[in-house]
Amino acid sequence: MALDLTRGAVWRVIPAFALPLLVGNLTQQVYNLTDSVIVGRFLGKEALAAVSASFFIYYFIISLAIGVGSGITVVVSQRFGARDHDAVRRAFSSFLLFASVAGAVLSVVGVVGADGFFRLTRTPPEVMPYALRYFRVYAAGTLFFILFYSALSILRGIGDSVWPMRFVLATAVLNIAFDLLFILVFRWDIEGAAAATVLAQACGVALAIRHIRRHDLLSLRRRDLVFDRPLFLQGVRIGIPTGVQQCAIAIGLVALLGIVNGFGADTLTAYGAAGKIDSIIVQIILTLAGALSAFCGQNIGAGRFDRVHAGVRFAMLFNVCLCLVVLAAILGFGRQMMGAFTEDADVMAIGQEYLTILGAVLIFHGALSILNGAMRGAGDTFFAMVTGIVSFWLIRIPLAIRSLHI
Template identity: 35%
Template sequence: MRGDLTEGDITKKLLLFALPLMAGNLLQQMYNVADTLIVGRFLGADALAAVGSSYTLMVFLTSILLGLCMGSSAFFSIQFGRKDMERLRTSFALSFLLIGAAALLLNLLSFAGLDWIIRALQVPREVVRLMREYLFCIFFGIPATFLYNYFANLLRAVGDSVTPLLFLGVAAVMNIALDLVFVIVFRWGVAGAAAATVLSQYASGLGILLYYLLRFPELRVARRHIRWDGGIVREIAGLSVLTCVQQSIMNLGILMVQGLVNSFGKVVMAAFAAAVKIDSFAYMPVQDFGNAFSTFIAQNYGAGKAERIRRGIKSAALSAFAFCAAISLAVCALARPLMGLFVDAGDTAIIEAGVGYLRIEGAFYFGIGLLFLLYGFYRAVKMPGMSVVLTVFSLGTRVALAYALSAVPALGVTGIWMSVPIGWALADAVGVLYYYRNRTSILAGG
């Protein structure tokens, strides 16, 4: 067994555990970024708009499964911190069956509601056919997304953050290679880009499942572990469902903003599609740092080490601030050349719109960095409901202000961009204030 975060130097252990998560999620972003780069360069603005809007939708759908897996992972980490391996195996068996059933249902609903989804997103008429073609293919990858995220979160819960990175690395390289072949050589259009992503997802999902079966006998489930345990189910459901709600609300809000962005036309739609990929790359590492921080907190919460948790909070906040400050400077300074990676230099209107987005968002990345730490903390101490509250504050403000400010003629689409950091700041203030007023009772619950 590996990855005990309840002993040793806090900053060193936290960073060593977090770095593979950061690298892994950056690789995961390459699935859709590879589509966006190749589609934007070789298939044109309509295809770029279709793939970009599809990305926002898939983030929302994936967030449902990811939330369920992350909630279970927090429970696994707490049991690992307590060294209760029998309870860990039983909870693993039960959560796999429950979340697997949810993944199957989500897959069926996605196919059934495809046309309604496209209408709800206010997709321009000239983009509808391409978006439908892309989504129909990409939905076949939902089961693979479940497999990878479930076993990746299980391994991370017990301190192995390297193995998920390795499987993602293979899948990312495979995705780029297949993109080039299917789109440029075979000329399969957006369906080719989707097929490349789906095949790569299955490579990582089935690969990590096989690795778990062969290399982690200490986590392997026996027949005695496949039994109903109401107490475990209630605890897992409380963490998983509320974490799922938090992730879904967060991405549903983004999806609502996507519909508003689409109403400004193809130029803004394409600019947003490209800029969001850059944005995701920029703050994704600190999101993964928040997830690593959550595992650290959960293991120490299970072990009853309140003082180590306090020291870990200070270390994580300082590390996140340093990273976000560096990334903010880089994105603000390089916004134009970064947009040029996705958009032809002749599409100046698209580039200008994307630069405006990046310079507003990029200046305030610590707001989202701190919010990810708060999400991870409250999930780890079995208070996922607080993460939901913070998400409602953040996204509620964002959506309301996006619609209100964009209606001001002097602001227009800039009002949408401005609403985001305001939402981050409000949620941060609520989360930090709640912790300082209740920290003794929160940390005593382990």
């Protein structure tokens, strides 16, 4: 159900929209986490390291498509706020066609380029065979990942965060079930973990399309599948800076992965496992920023700039409270968190150190994410691009390189 974010108390409307969004996003992170736990426990630390290495390379491959998708979402939210429902349908149709083509092309790129990607990042020799086997199956399903992401983004753009949550919950349950079936029963090894995720996403696409075909606003018949060039280009103009930012960060993550690989398999395993916990924590902040983006988009479309300012203030206060709670939890239970992935003492110690540093700087990351979310809702993605690239390439990467000499 679409939610009108231009009405109601700000402190009530943003959480009402963000909560289902958060449940869906956290569920997605949890089933990614569960995937890693199952792989680490039943297939060994080399297989877990392969999953970790694959994530960052895959993120780079799809980052530009995700950036363009974010631009279309802004267009949809602003048009929905202005009550221009015909433009919403045209924007949805345009991005659906783009996502289908982009997904097919990127699937081929991922499968064909797998060997070169892992050699470029200096993947440890003992991890390489697992990484190639996992990644080729995983990359073959890129079409499903992009279509699923597209459908959820459009629904969120019109203020519907409940159905996306349901679809993510369904895919999470399916992914865990397929993981256990393919790894423990069929003995498909690490290929089974990748196949489980791809098949779950394909089921998610089928569920989302079935829902959209019955949606009053988004229902598209074959004759409605048109490519609206002006609307698409507006989305591209908004989304390209985000795409550039995502690509720059993805390249940075690949470079960072190369640095981490230089420390050996234990550090790579700890980095991947702690990174899963990191992703869950950061996802809460990013969900708030995403909800604020949709909130700002609708209210700017409706001319309610007073609500935009109130929304940013509320999000900043929430960020401070959240980060203090997270820091306390990491200081008290960091080692226990790592213990869910492995019993290796060295890996646990490295991961605990990672989480402690994360907790200390999280509040600054949260504040920046909230400002970026508000600016994206306004259609200004250049600010987010600059801050994202500067913080990653001028701060994070140099510090990582410096750590090689400590």
